[in-house]
Amino acid sequence: MNVDGKQVRPIWLGEDGVTVKVIDQRQLPHCFVVADLITVDQVIEAIQEMFVRGAPLIGVTGAYGVMLAAIAAQTTADPLKTIQAECDRIRAARPTAVNLAWGVDRVFQRVLAAGSDAERIEAARSEAAAIAELEAENCRLIGEHGARLIQAISHGKRGDTVNILTHCNAGWLACIEYGTATAPIYEAHHRGIDVHVWVDETRPLNQGARLTAWEMGKHGVPHTVITDNAGGHLMQHGRVDMVIVGTDRSTHTGDVANKIGTYLKALAARDNGIPFYVALPSSTFDWAMTDGVKEIPIEERNPDEVRYIQGLAGGKLVKVLVPPEASPAADFAFDVTPARLVTGFITERGICGASRTEIHQLFPEHD
Ligand SMILES: CSC[C@H]1O[C@H](OP(=O)(O)O)[C@H](O)[C@@H]1O
Numbered sequence: 001m002n003v004d005g006k007q008v009r010p011i012w013l014g015e016d017g018v019t020v021k022v023i024d025q026r027q028l029p030h031c032f033v034v035a036d037l038i039t040v041d042q043v044i045e046a047i048q049e050m051f052v053r054g055a056p057l058i059g060v061t062g063a064y065g066v067m068l069a070a071i072a073a074q075t076t077a078d079p080l081k082t083i084q085a086e087c088d089r090i091r092a093a094r095p096t097a098v099n100l101a102w103g104v105d106r107v108f109q110r111v112l113a114a115g116s117d118a119e120r121i122e123a124a125r126s127e128a129a130a131i132a133e134l135e136a137e138n139c140r141l142i143g144e145h146g147a148r149l150i151q152a153i154s155h156g157k158r159g160d161t162v163n164i165l166t167h168c169n170a171g172w173l174a175c176i177e178y179g180t181a182t183a184p185i186y187e188a189h190h191r192g193i194d195v196h197v198w199v200d201e202t203r204p205l206n207q208g209a210r211l212t213a214w215e216m217g218k219h220g221v222p223h224t225v226i227t228d229n230a231g232g233h234l235m236q237h238g239r240v241d242m243v244i245v246g247t248d249r250s251t252h253t254g255d256v257a258n259k260i261g262t263y264l265k266a267l268a269a270r271d272n273g274i275p276f277y278v279a280l281p282s283s284t285f286d287w288a289m290t291d292g293v294k295e296i297p298i299e300e301r302n303p304d305e306v307r308y309i310q311g312l313a314g315g316k317l318v319k320v321l322v323p324p325e326a327s328p329a330a331d332f333a334f335d336v337t338p339a340r341l342v343t344g345f346i347t348e349r350g351i352c353g354a355s356r357t358e359i360h361q362l363f364p365e366h367d
Helices: 040-048 055-073 079-091 098-112 117-156 182-190 207-219 228-236 262-271 356-362
Strands: 011-013 020-023 034-037 162-166 195-200 223-226 242-245 249-251 256-259 276-279 308-310 317-320 334-337 344-347 350-352
Touching: 011 055, 011 117, 020 055, 034 040, 034 055, 040 055, 040 079, 055 079, 055 098, 055 117, 079 098, 079 117, 098 117, 117 162, 117 182, 117 242, 117 276, 117 344, 117 350, 162 182, 162 228, 182 195, 182 207, 195 207, 195 228, 207 223, 223 228, 228 262, 242 256, 242 262, 256 262, 262 276, 262 334, 350 356
Parallel strands: 162 195, 162 242, 195 223, 242 276, 276 344
Antiparallel strands: 011 020, 020 034, 249 256, 256 334, 308 317, 344 350
């Protein structure tokens, strides 16, 4: 995406064809820092500590991690076995986003089919790059399809501003280009449709206030940062026309895992008759799980993420909200919105309802 006149992605391969370069999103919006990853351990750290985050981006980062595993495995007695063990470690870095396993497994299948160390490395490098380009194109298509929904609302409002609420960051920073939830917003804005975005701050790591607001500002999209608890009030007072969120894993039966707090927005949207859409590439569907509330693993992160807030000092923890010795804390990173609260999915193949039948009509190869 264009940032201050430069084309920027959250991940790219260095000129040496080995160094995986990522924007350290923990430092945004205060500092733009690029981290170099050259080992599997560094890839795992980047995923776990959220230098990189967002399902599609986590998938691409894990995919490049398999390339780094193949490079390191050259000096081992059994390279394939070593690579497989490293894939297991990368896959386990964060539990909720299904793209991580999807990306790692796609690359490992290509590595398995290669015949030598050099071929394994090249197969991994090219497949990781191909996944990145696939996800970029899928997000572009999500934008095309989703913009039609926004256009219809704009038409119904005779061109008045379409107010869209989004939660967390499902922007290009969570993907490769365009984003998922933000792709229709960018495309509608590009088409000259009058849009405004309510940006949930998204406690505790504030991906909305820090990342979505930064993206919107750099792209010139009108937006307002709000507290997580303001969405219901705005919906009650007719100030939200639609909700679009991303997802880290959605079951093929329509249940949606996304950043903690999404479920509450879906409840408020349903109570106020507001359409609630989930934007995702098909790599984020889980074709095996049927009951998302029961089956999707919900990551629990370090409670200090609740106790502290990141400040201006280059991402350093600068302010204590809850003295650790005073109270226990808990940091549930995701929740699951049941399909009954989801109006529809915006995918690279178009828009569908949130039932198993409708999802499979769009993706029959998974029947
Ligand atoms: C397009 S996936 C974005 C998705 O990922 C975020 O979680 P995290 O920042 O913890 O990786 C959030 O759930 C977003 O909706």
